[in-house]
Amino acid sequence: MRSLLLLIALLLTTAVSFAADAPVVHVYNWSDYVAEDTIDNFTSATGINVVYDVYDANETLEAKLFAGRTGYDVVFPSAHPFAGRHIVSGLYASLDKTQLPNYEHLDAALLKLLEATDPDNKYLVPYMWGTTGIGYNADKVKAVLGADAPVNSWALIFDRHNAEKLSSCGLVLLDDEQEVFAAALIYLGKDANTTNSADIDAATVLINEIRPFVRYFHSSQYINDLANGDICVAHGYSGDVLQSRDRAAEAGQKVPVVYSLPKEGAVMWVDVMAIPIDAPHPQQAYAFINYLLDPHVIANVTNYVAYANPNKDATALLNADIREDAGIYPPAEVRQRLVVPHEIPNKVQRLKTRTWTRIKTGH
Ligand code: N2P
Numbered sequence: 001m002r003s004l005l006l007l008i009a010l011l012l013t014t015a016v017s018f019a020a021d022a023p024v025v026h027v028y029n030w031s032d033y034v035a036e037d038t039i040d041n042f043t044s045a046t047g048i049n050v051v052y053d054v055y056d057a058n059e060t061l062e063a064k065l066f067a068g069r070t071g072y073d074v075v076f077p078s079a080h081p082f083a084g085r086h087i088v089s090g091l092y093a094s095l096d097k098t099q100l101p102n103y104e105h106l107d108a109a110l111l112k113l114l115e116a117t118d119p120d121n122k123y124l125v126p127y128m129w130g131t132t133g134i135g136y137n138a139d140k141v142k143a144v145l146g147a148d149a150p151v152n153s154w155a156l157i158f159d160r161h162n163a164e165k166l167s168s169c170g171l172v173l174l175d176d177e178q179e180v181f182a183a184a185l186i187y188l189g190k191d192a193n194t195t196n197s198a199d200i201d202a203a204t205v206l207i208n209e210i211r212p213f214v215r216y217f218h219s220s221q222y223i224n225d226l227a228n229g230d231i232c233v234a235h236g237y238s239g240d241v242l243q244s245r246d247r248a249a250e251a252g253q254k255v256p257v258v259y260s261l262p263k264e265g266a267v268m269w270v271d272v273m274a275i276p277i278d279a280p281h282p283q284q285a286y287a288f289i290n291y292l293l294d295p296h297v298i299a300n301v302t303n304y305v306a307y308a309n310p311n312k313d314a315t316a317l318l319n320a321d322i323r324e325d326a327g328i329y330p331p332a333e334v335r336q337r338l339v340v341p342h343e344i345p346n347k348v349q350r351l352k353t354r355t356w357t358r359i360k361t362g363h
Helices: 002-021 039-045 058-066 079-088 099-107 108-115 138-145 161-165 178-186 196-214 221-227 237-250 284-291 295-305 348-362
Strands: 024-030 049-055 125-138 171-173 214-217 233-237 259-260 266-273
Touching: 024 284, 039 049, 039 284, 039 295, 058 079, 079 266, 099 161, 099 284, 108 266, 125 138, 125 178, 125 221, 125 237, 125 295, 138 171, 161 171, 171 221, 178 196, 178 233, 178 266, 178 348, 196 214, 196 348, 214 266, 221 233, 233 237, 237 259, 284 295
Parallel strands: 024 049, 171 214, 171 233
Antiparallel strands: 125 233, 125 259, 125 266
């Protein structure tokens, strides 16, 4: 009996140690940012298991990275200004491109855009890019504001008369300091990257004016709420609004969700992949990044998440309705109105962060 127990114990230990030896990669990504089958397909293709965690704010990732020992092998910050300051702080490993044979599929123009933040593209691999605009329920907005509601303008949100009326059907803002300030500044005709404290004060006054009419600040909850008709206007990321539209259609709900890029302009951002300097499994990190650089893989992701990818060889593989959707791949004249966030001096950044906390808590 005793030897039987010993044998069972031995077998169990062996099984556990086999499991512990199986290759694994720890990934920390934005929510709603891969296709339903991407992670399972990666494991089938490579034999590498994935521990996959998600966040919905750059600040959440950044706090972990600065604390160190995240245990993550691949992370997905926005390039400007977040990943830029992570590079400066020595948080990322420089890339060994020989381990990324699929790197050649990347679009040169996107890599060039990243060079301002990452000279020689040493640390960052572009993953997806998009814009931040307005998601709205066309029926509800029309019911509340009439047929000539300014759905193509930030006035929909920042004109307090509109915001007040929309509060009855649900107006929501991103919990994203950079994006909310940028939208308010653009509406005021100011530079979204301003370092002028008078501009920031003016934006703060504007945001505080509509603050009483904002149902909540959150950066992913609006996807379902818009799809279910629980809210009518959301300041949101392009692909997330479009996923909301798709979810409504799939659920057979006649909720007409529309994505609008305001005529005054909007933020364009690029999210990237990077390997933390203390990543426990760098080899598996390369395998994961290289997999996402495969044109077929990334086309499948874009078809699902409705964000544009920077992979030149994936474009031909996209569903035509995705490739031709101006909300995903904006035409040149719209792209001219897009602004890429810059890093701003620490003093100004601290002012914005402090002010943002006060805005949200209403103090
Ligand atoms: C993914 C949102 C990513 C957009 N759900 C913010 N960069």
